[in-house]
Amino acid sequence: MIYNSPMLKIILHAPTPIMPFCEPARELRIQNTPLWLHQRDMLAPYATREMELKKDDRLQPVREPTIVYRDNLYFDEPFIEYFMKEAIRKNRPVRAAFRADDPAFREHAFPLSNSYTPAGSLYLADLWYYPNGPVAGVEPLVVDMQAKEIGYYHVPTYMADQSGDLVFQVPLRSMIAIDSWVHIFIADMVFGQFGRGARYEKRANEELAFKLKILGKAVFEGRQVLECSEVVIVGENCVIDPSAIIKGPTIIGNNVTVNAGAVIDNSYIGNNVNIGQGAQVMLSVVGDGAFLPFRAALFMTTMMENSMLAQNTCLQMCVIGRNTFLGAGSTWTDYNLIPAPIRARDGNGELKISNRPVLGGAVGHNCRIGAGMIIYPARTIESDVVLAASDKRRVIDRDVTFDQSDHHKLKSSEMHQTPYHRTKKAVVESW
Numbered sequence: 001m002i003y004n005s006p007m008l009k010i011i012l013h014a015p016t017p018i019m020p021f022c023e024p025a026r027e028l029r030i031q032n033t034p035l036w037l038h039q040r041d042m043l044a045p046y047a048t049r050e051m052e053l054k055k056d057d058r059l060q061p062v063r064e065p066t067i068v069y070r071d072n073l074y075f076d077e078p079f080i081e082y083f084m085k086e087a088i089r090k091n092r093p094v095r096a097a098f099r100a101d102d103p104a105f106r107e108h109a110f111p112l113s114n115s116y117t118p119a120g121s122l123y124l125a126d127l128w129y130y131p132n133g134p135v136a137g138v139e140p141l142v143v144d145m146q147a148k149e150i151g152y153y154h155v156p157t158y159m160a161d162q163s164g165d166l167v168f169q170v171p172l173r174s175m176i177a178i179d180s181w182v183h184i185f186i187a188d189m190v191f192g193q194f195g196r197g198a199r200y201e202k203r204a205n206e207e208l209a210f211k212l213k214i215l216g217k218a219v220f221e222g223r224q225v226l227e228c229s230e231v232v233i234v235g236e237n238c239v240i241d242p243s244a245i246i247k248g249p250t251i252i253g254n255n256v257t258v259n260a261g262a263v264i265d266n267s268y269i270g271n272n273v274n275i276g277q278g279a280q281v282m283l284s285v286v287g288d289g290a291f292l293p294f295r296a297a298l299f300m301t302t303m304m305e306n307s308m309l310a311q312n313t314c315l316q317m318c319v320i321g322r323n324t325f326l327g328a329g330s331t332w333t334d335y336n337l338i339p340a341p342i343r344a345r346d347g348n349g350e351l352k353i354s355n356r357p358v359l360g361g362a363v364g365h366n367c368r369i370g371a372g373m374i375i376y377p378a379r380t381i382e383s384d385v386v387l388a389a390s391d392k393r394r395v396i397d398r399d400v401t402f403d404q405s406d407h408h409k410l411k412s413s414e415m416h417q418t419p420y421h422r423t424k425k426a427v428v429e430s431w
């Protein structure tokens with residue numbers, strides 16, 4: 001849908017930094033794209049001009065069709081297309097809303113968030129449409145996220161508080177406010193990778209021509225259906241070893257190297273990525289310039305741009321910031337040995353029930369994590385932190401802040417640049 005009349009876009013800032021990244025949500029990458037840029041791309045068919053409002057800024061009178069949204073919102077094309085179509089059809093001021101019992105909203109968007117306004121049996125999101133400029137008094141426009149139940153994990157009865165087959169409520173129309181690092185995981189994995197797969201499956205089931213096109217391409221290329229070029233999209237100047245296994249729906253960017261024995265399944269690989277021999281990437285998002293050496297493994301994990309794993313490191317259900325190095329043989333665990341609910345930091349920085357029976361951890365930007373570390377579920381490591389494995393600290397069972405970074409103890413601490421904590425100075429000690 002393309003809206004031909006002039007429309008103004010007003011962006012409300014959400015300045016609260018998302019920990020452990022020490023940045024507001026708009027600067028973080030979702031599906032390997034900065035959130036502010038993703039929002040601009042999704043709204044490009046509708047808005048021709050934009051205006052940003054920071055805290056305490058006053059809005060001048062506007063008398064034209066206007067979209068207003070807060071810049072911590074992630075929404076996909078099916079969601080915004082439905083919202084705009086219905087809003088323009090109604091031709092009156094509306095605000096995006098969700099039913100409290102919408103499975104995708106209840107299970108994934110609402111927990112750990114503080115961005116939704118309760119209104120009876122609805123929750124209102126910070127997304128508005130005004131046909132004649134912002135005015136007082138809007139009505140809710142309820143969006144059905146069209147959740148589809150998809151299984152992703154099997155937990156034995158003795159290992160978690162929820163046993164058997166675990167499921168995601170995967171929406172075909174996605175929107176979530178990024179208030180916690182867990183919401184990045186949800187946006188990338190549940191609403192991103194699983195959502196793309198669900199829409200792909202739905203289209204194949206409903207459109208015979210689309211299904212025949214896939215089958216024809218698979219037969220012509222002599223590949224399995226999920227390995228043909230119709231479902232595995234590869235960019236320019238890529239080098240892919242013939243023994244690598246790549247299953248779709250997968251997107252691979254430009255200048256990517258995939259070495260012998262690597263396995264990639266339903267993932268998003270950015271530009272200039274190097275995936276080593278025997279590495280495994282499943283249901284994950286790998287940012288531009290990332291490096292995965294031999295036998296590195298990602299499962300339902302986000303790696304932002306220019307980050308690097310060392311060999312034999314396994315990440316499960318994690319979010320890793322940009323320019324971060326994770327040492328060899330490190331493991332991020334994703335469930336409690338005693339079946340207690342997993343807690344994570346909410347939008348106010350408080351520990352709350354995450355509503356996730358299995359969940360990995362998060363590492364901020366510009367971190368250096370030594371080899372052989374073990375990180376408990378849902379623990380976070382703040383941006384600019386250096387952790388060296390030692391007898392005293394090899395198992396991370398609590399969140400690690402910048403003040404607890406090991407580089408503070410080194411005489412050469414000034415050699416570690418700390419762009420996300422420029423105002424803090426290290427207390428130098430001998431080590």
